[in-house]
Each structure stands twice: as structure tokens, then as C-alpha cells.
Amino acid sequence: MWSNARKSILVLGGGFGGISTIRALQQALHGRTDIEIALVHQENSVVFQPMLAEVISGTIGLLNTVTPIRDVCPGVTLSVRTVERIDLDNKVVITSHGFRPAPSVLPYDYLVLALGTLDNFGVVRGLQEHGLHFTNLGDALVVRNRLIHLLEEADIEPDAALRRRMLTFVMAGGGFSGVEAIAAVHDFVRDVARRYPHVDPADLRVILVHAGPRILPEWLILDSRGVIGQVWRNRLFLQAFPGGHDRCGIFGKSCLISSA
Numbered sequence: 697m698w699s700n701a702r703k704s705i706l707v708l709g710g711g712f713g714g715i716s717t718i719r720a721l722q723q724a725l726h727g728r729t730d731i732e733i734a735l736v737h738q739e740n741s742v743v744f745q746p747m748l749a750e751v752i753s754g755t756i757g758l759l760n761t762v763t764p765i766r767d768v769c770p771g772v773t774l775s776v777r778t779v780e781r782i783d784l785d786n787k788v789v790i791t792s793h794g795f796r797p798a799p800s801v802l803p804y805d806y807l808v809l810a811l812g813t814l815d816n817f818g819v820v821r822g823l824q825e826h827g828l829h830f831t832n833l834g835d836a837l838v839v840r841n842r843l844i845h846l847l848e849e850a851d852i853e854p855d856a857a858l859r860r861r862m863l864t865f866v867m868a869g870g871g872f873s874g875v876e877a878i879a880a881v882h883d884f885v886r887d888v889a890r891r892y893p894h895v896d897p898a899d900l901r902v903i904l905v906h907a908g909p910r911i912l913p914e915w916l917i918l919d920s921r922g923v924i925g926q927v928w929r930n931r932l933f934l935q936a937f938p939g940g941h942d943r944c945g946i947f948g949k950s951c952l953i954s955s956a
């Protein structure tokens with residue numbers, strides 16, 4: 697896989713950052729045969745995260761959110777593995793093993809770190825236990841399946857109080873992804889609830905919990921009050937916690953989705 701004569705650039709992580717870096721390098725190094733580029737990524741495709749909300753509502757085909765990395769970055773050596781360790785002294789990256797029970801050791805001359813971020817579940821009590829992640833395609837499917845499961849259970853649940861809890865959906869985080877995702881949840885559950893004869897649409901509660909005086913804080917130029925008005929008109933509830941995360945706890949067992 698690696699030739700000794702050539703210099704190697706090893707990119708870790710094939711998200712937006714990693715793929716953009718590779719494409720820029722390929723353009724800059726076009727025609728050079730003395731440098732090779734390799735990528736370690738957990739999957740062989742890159743997910744277009746801005747469309748994940750539509751996966752929840754089912755308004756987009758699953759495969760439309762992913763693109764094979766080999767198509768986007770032809771000529772790059774891809775290892776579909778998990779990075780386990782970086783040995784800076786010896787300039788090697790150690791990845792998880794595949795079918796053979798031995799890790800692979802990838803040498804590099806130049807290393808690009810683009811491993812993304814971790815969800816911050818520590819800021820809200822109860823989030824770790826009850827929350828669902830919402831970062832990749834698998835997460836979006838888990839959320840969608842959970843919504844369907846709750847509607848199915850609610851339809852045959854005789855206890856009215858428990859049924860209302862099953863029909864309460866909470867999203868933590870009023871940034872772009874949180875607002876997009878809660879809108880998708882709202883549209884989806886209200887749309888499909890009509891097919892469940894024992895689910896009263898009046899029992900559906902879709903709540904966005906946000907730590908701050910206004911949602912969409914990234915939206916600096918435009919005023920988010922218009923969005924809030926829209927949210928209210930659509931019977932989607934907002935719960936703001938201007939005092940900070942410490943005043944907010946999630947203890948229910950219904951469906952909590954986090955994009956915080």
C-alpha cells in the first residue's frame with residue numbers, strides 16, 4: 697500500500713473537513729507522483745449532515761444523504777477503520793483491526809487531523825441516560841424508528857397519562873440542527889398520527905428545549921423572532937432556560953433527541 701520513495705499525507709476523518717482538505721490537496725498537488733494521500737475513516741461514505749433532518753421525516757431518500765468517498769476523492773487510499781492511537785514519535789497511526797485480529801499501523805510524513813467533534817451530553821442532567829444522538833445517518837434512522845415505535849405503543853396504550861408521555865417529544869438545543877430536526881419531528885408525528893385511530897392529535901407535544909433567551913443564536917443578522925412566531929403557530933412548544941443548563945433536567949422516558 698505504501699511506497700518508501702514517496703511522501704505520504706495521512707488524513708484522519710472523512711467528514712466535511714477531511715474531504716475538503718483532500719480535495720484541496722489533490723488540486724494543489726495535481727500531477728505530482730511523489731506524494732500520496734491516504735484517509736482513515738470509519739465508513740466508506742461521507743454523510744451530508746444538513747439533510748439528516750429530512751431522513752427523520754422521510755422526505756428524502758436515505759441514499760441521497762451519502763456519497764461514496766472513492767467517488768468524491770478518486771486516487772486516495774482509503775482505510776475503513778477506526779483510529780485508535782497516534783504515535784507522534786514514530787510517525788505512525790494505529791487503527792482498529794479488521795478480519796485479521798491485528799491492528800494496522802500506517803506510517804505518515806504529514807498528518808491531518810479532521811476527526812470532528814463529540815456530542816456534549818454532560819451539560820444537561822438526564823441527557824446521557826435518555827437522549828438520542830443526532831449526528832449521522834444511523835442516528836437519524838434510530839430517531840425515526842423511535843418515533844414510530846412510540847406512536848405504535850401509544851395507539852394500544854390504555855393508560856391516558858402514559859399515552860400522553862409517549863406522545864411527548866423533546867429536542868435539546870435550539871441551534872440550526874436542533875430547530876431543523878424538531879421541525880422534522882413535528883411534521884412527521886403530526887402527519888402519521890392521523891393513521892393511528894387511538895392517538896388523539898391534541899395529545900401530541902413537541903418541545904424544543906434551549907439554554908438561552910433566543911433560538912438560532914447563530915443567526916446574528918436576521919432576527920429569530922419570526923421563527924419563534926412560526927414555531928408557536930405550528931403548535932410546537934419552546935422552553936427557554938436563560939439561566940443556563942444547570943436549571944434544566946431531562947427525566948422523562950419518552951423520546952429525547954439531542955443536537956446540543
Ligand SMILES: Cc1cc2nc3c(=O)[nH]c(=O)nc-3n(C[C@H](O)[C@H](O)[C@H](O)COP(=O)(O)OP(=O)(O)OC[C@H]3O[C@@H](n4cnc5c(N)ncnc54)[C@H](O)[C@@H]3O)c2cc1C
Pocket residue numbers: 708709710711712713714736737738739745746747748749777778779780810811812813830831832872873
Ligand atoms: C444534523 C446536522 C445538521 C447540520 N447542518 C449544517 C448546515 O446546514 N450547515 C453547516 O455549515 N453545518 C451543518 N452542520 C455542522 C457540520 O456538519 C459540521 O460542522 C461538520 O460536519 C464538521 O466537519 P468535520 O470534518 O470537522 O467533522 P465531521 O463531519 O464530524 O467528520 C469527522 C469524521 O471523522 C470520523 N471519525 C471520528 N473519530 C474517528 C476515528 N477514531 N476513526 C476514524 N474516523 C473517525 C467520524 O465518523 C466523522 O464522520 C450540521 C451538523 C449536524 C449534526
